[in-house]
Amino acid sequence: MSSPARKIKLEAKPNWVSTRNPCKACAPMGATLVMRGIEGGVPFLHGSQGCATYMRRYLISHFREPMDIATSGFSEASTIFGGGANLRQGLQNVTSQYKPGLIGIATTCLTETIGEDMNLLLHEYRAKGGQAENAPELVHVATPSYRGTHVDGFNDAVRAVVEQMAAEGALPSAYTQSFLNIFPGMVSAEDLRFLKEVADDFGIPATVFPDYSETLDGPSMLKYKKIPEGGTPLLALHATPAARASIELGRTLRQKKTAASFLQERFLVPAKRIGLPVGVEETDVFFNTMEKVTGAPMPEKYAAQRGRLIDAYVDGHKYVFGKRAIVFGDEDMVVGMTSLLAEIGAQPILCASGGKSGALAKSIAEVTTHLKEAPLVREGVDFMTMAEEAEMKELKPDFMIGSSKGAKFARALGVPLIRVGFPIHDRFGGQRILHLGYRGAQQLFDQIINTLLELKQDSSPIGYSYL
């Protein structure tokens, strides 16, 4: 009898190197998401049209919103002689058609491989009138996909924008008062709204960057707007060096040069790096950090949410205790979900990601100190490798938790998949999943328990009315 994982296994010991069903997407895609989170921003790919088409489709499928991504549309000639002319023409077209406040340019694999000199090209473009009055600001980030995942592209774009836009000297009056920078990482639109709500409740203005909570999950419009409303204001991006502190979410960022580390080194803005606030413990750390940087106590409504969550943990513990879970996806989401599972009594058995930060194992160890059995941690892996690992080690999970890209893997193992993170292509509302805070943990906990109850009910010959 073959085991479930064998159904999707190609070879026991391949003598070749390849990615088979990747647990990651491409780097410029993360960058385009960041550019979409800027007020008046238009993402622009310097490269082939096919890259932009793929990314548009991928992002629209998750967010269910229009996602314009401009491209310089490389041809065979531009691949050989350079794409400077295409870039200039493309920037002019976008400027006249969209009238953007900013064009965020990401370079694709092809452009990076031919060694396009972006600094020179943009310098020449600006010198020839690209800096005229009302001309959009231009920022560039290098995102060769063979060097990183969509999350790397995302984080590199956040740093590039902050680095290129941070202004020294006089600031608009709105930014002379005390405010915070919050760099949330790649979270859902609902998570971004949560972070803004928390800052409001603490009574402190905050620059949340990027902010695609409205641009990619906004209200229905009577009249189509080429650039949707919302996004981090350009002035706020110029003002990041004047912040009281930067809070950056993501334990696996530790080896990276980030926006917060740049602002700390260059402008002495204190940087606080903490994990994604998923689950009680990580959310406690987040609220403690907010209390420290604002000097204000956590608002009462969050204490009430925390209390309700703890009560639910007590009520639901018997259903989830000892259940074995495979967690996969973007590294910081994997760390957050692992922390949540560990605190509710479930046993994470395999924590895996296509990302290769080099910090995943340490981060998982930090959030699972009280577990008796440490989970296997694998970074830089694809779904086929995960399936082989699950089979070889006889992991026998009860459920999986991660993006919709693991659906085939879950089906092969015959276990339910709880969809979180990015992308979610086979369910509705991925952009509105709340992962963060006590309320986010409450929703995730309810979903985990109900998934397990449903499984029990469906697989029982008599069914149950009371579980």
Ligand code: SF4
């Ligand atoms: S060629 Fe590179 S940038 Fe373009 S879609 Fe493929 S991985 Fe992404």
